[in-house]
Amino acid sequence: xxxxxxxxxxxxxxxxxxxxxxxxxxxxxxxxxxxxxxxxxxxxxxxxxxxxxxxxxxxxxxxxxxxxxxxxxxxxxxxxxxxxxxxxxxxxxxxxxxxxxxxxxxxxxxxxxxxxxxxxxxxxxxxxxxxxxxxxxxxxxxxxxxxxxxxxxxxxxxxxxxxxxxxxxxxxxxxxxxxxxxxxxxxxxxxxxxxxxxxxxxxxxxxxxxxxxxxxxxxxxxxxxxxxxxxxxxxxxxxxxxxxxxxxxxxxxxxxxxxxxxxxxxxxxxxxxxxxxxxxxxxxxxxxxxxxxxxxxxxxxxxxxxxxxxxxxxxxxxxxxxxxxxxxxxxxxxxxxxxxxxxxxxxxxxxxxxxxxxxxxxxxxxxxxxxxxxxxxxxxxxxxxxxxxxxxxxxxxxxxxxxxxxxxxxxxxxxxxxxxxxxxxxxxxxxxxxxxxxxxxxxxxxxxxxxxxxxxxxxxxxxxxxxxxxxxxxxxxxxxxxxxxxxxxxxxxxxxxxxxxxxxxxxxxxxxxxxxxxxxxxxxxxxxxxxxxxxxxxxxxxx
Numbered sequence: 001x002x003x004x005x006x007x008x009x010x011x012x013x014x015x016x017x018x019x020x021x022x023x024x025x026x027x028x029x030x031x032x033x034x035x036x037x038x039x040x041x042x043x044x045x046x047x048x049x050x051x052x053x054x055x056x057x058x059x060x061x062x063x064x065x066x067x068x069x070x071x072x073x074x075x076x077x078x079x080x081x082x083x084x085x086x087x088x089x090x091x092x093x094x095x096x097x098x099x100x101x102x103x104x105x106x107x108x109x110x111x112x113x114x115x116x117x118x119x120x121x122x123x124x125x126x127x128x129x130x131x132x133x134x135x136x137x138x139x140x141x142x143x144x145x146x147x148x149x150x151x152x153x154x155x156x157x158x159x160x161x162x163x164x165x166x167x168x169x170x171x172x173x174x175x176x177x178x179x180x181x182x183x184x185x186x187x188x189x190x191x192x193x194x195x196x197x198x199x200x201x202x203x204x205x206x207x208x209x210x211x212x213x214x215x216x217x218x219x220x221x222x223x224x225x226x227x228x229x230x231x232x233x234x235x236x237x238x239x240x241x242x243x244x245x246x247x248x249x250x251x252x253x254x255x256x257x258x259x260x261x262x263x264x265x266x267x268x269x270x271x272x273x274x275x276x277x278x279x280x281x282x283x284x285x286x287x288x289x290x291x292x293x294x295x296x297x298x299x300x301x302x303x304x305x306x307x308x309x310x311x312x313x314x315x316x317x318x319x320x321x322x323x324x325x326x327x328x329x330x331x332x333x334x335x336x337x338x339x340x341x342x343x344x345x346x347x348x349x350x351x352x353x354x355x356x357x358x359x360x361x362x363x364x365x366x367x368x369x370x371x372x373x374x375x376x377x378x379x380x381x382x383x384x385x386x387x388x389x390x391x392x393x394x395x396x397x398x399x400x401x402x403x404x405x406x407x408x409x410x411x412x413x414x415x416x417x418x419x420x421x422x423x424x425x426x427x428x429x430x431x432x433x434x435x436x437x438x439x440x441x442x443x444x445x446x447x448x449x450x451x452x453x454x455x456x457x458x459x460x461x462x463x464x465x466x467x468x469x470x471x472x473x474x475x476x477x478x479x480x481x482x483x484x485x486x487x488x489x490x491x492x493x494x495x496x497x498x499x500x501x502x503x504x505x506x507x508x509x510x511x512x513x514x515x516x517x518x519x520x521x522x523x524x525x526x527x528x529x530x531x532x533x534x535x536x537x538x539x540x541x542x543x
Contacts, residue, residue, distance in 0.1 A: 066106070141190055150184045189205050232338050239277070295343070
């Protein structure tokens with residue numbers, strides 16, 4: 001190509017530039033710039049690399065000009081790149097130091113080596129321009145589904161021809177047991193476009209969660225028009241999936257719209273995903289209802305939510321357990337991914353057994369702590385009392401209404417409960433002192449003696465130690481990895497305190513330790529209130 005370019009007449013030069021630009025889908029001026037650089041490089045090898053040589057090709061006439069740039073200086077140190085003020089003013093009377101003078105050069109007669117060098121420069125420049133064009137074209141198309149033709153496979157990775165670019169479907173982004181041959185048509189989801197050393201890399205996926213969402217958007221006009229909204233998706237690629245949908249129009253059933261007449265719409269998606277079974281679920285703002293829906297087709301008898309830990313216990317009939325769990329735990333795992341909750345499933349028999357066990361444990365606690373017989377302990381447990389603290393501090397009237405109890409019995413039980421707690425408090429305080437926990441921590445509102453013992457056992461013994469804690473250190477935290485949520489234990493997670501209380505205790509310790517001042521705390525509180533007010537105002541404006 002370069003040999004033709006450098007030896008062609010003016011018209012042919014422009015025709016070649018135009019043809020290359022069309023073929024590579026790049027700007028014609030880029031090709032002309034590449035030719036200019038190639039001529040410059042060849043001219044430097046002819047006249048010497050120390051010269052600052054420039055080439056210009058007129059994009060209208062194809063005329064090529066070659067010249068050398070010389071900088072005007074007071075004292076010449078390099079004849080190849082500099083010219084004195086006196087010599088420069090002979091050519092241009094207005095020349096001043098710092099200006100540049102162009103000196104025309106005769107056309108270069110390219111040899112074989114120079115022509116080959118010019119060709120390499122042009123090819124590289126055109127390739128760089130093509131890569132930049134591909135990156136600019138596809139960087140804003142992340143999240144789209146594209147059609148392509150399988151070009152080849154390399155170690156399980158599929159190279160796809162998108163006509164204006166090449167893309168790759170890595171082996172782990174394909175569906176299991178899915179085979180493509182050269183020339184097959186393929187649909188995939190663009191999930192990433194990166195600039196790399198060898199050019200822009202376009203990464204496609206057929207196992208991505210959003211691939212299924214986009215397929216539904218193509219098959220279901222209501223989703224494309226935002227009448228139906230896809231709230232969340234969970235997939236076991238190639239096997240099974242769950243998708244939660246919500247209708248913004250009360251007259252349209254979101255599940256029915258996604259299924260289509262005789263299942264035509266969902267079947268089109270299933271066929272594209274190689275037979276992947278899809279459960280379409282009605283999304284609900286009520287967490288319990290949504291989780292029950294997500295466990296379909298299993299029936300649910302009862303749910304118990306722990307909102308702080310985002311954990312839920314689900315009770316199902318004995319004959320529904322295997323259906324709720326699914327093969328290899330697939331159903332409950334997908335339901336957990338879909339809802340973002342950790343789901344524990346148990347049968348009615350297991351729940352009954354657990355309740356009996358809890359009842360027995362409470363009974364034993366009351367027998368030992370209150371020094372009463374088993375019948376009285378069982379009466380307390382059956383009435384819903386779960387701890388000695390509840391017995392000690394509950395209103396006497398609630399004890400008196402228990403069948404067989406009178407005012408004297410209630411007072412005696414409450415007195416024994418308080419004595420028991422006082423003795424436990426004394427033991428805990430002695431343990432706290434033995435561990436070396438500072439008396440300063442006793443003065444922090446909300447920190448009980450039992451908490452101080454646990455803190456001491458975890459080497460938090462001074463005001464500074466506690467002030468350096470974070471809320472997560474005390475209550476624990478959750479992290480999600482590979483689609484599964486894992487809980488990390490906190491020092492005080494077994495105590496009945498929430499994040500707000502934990503934060504207040506930590507800030508009180510920092511205040512006492514002198515880490516912050518009362519004024520700084522007040523400023524932060526005011527900023528938080530102003531932020532909340534601003535958010536609220538924005539919400540009202542939106543409505």
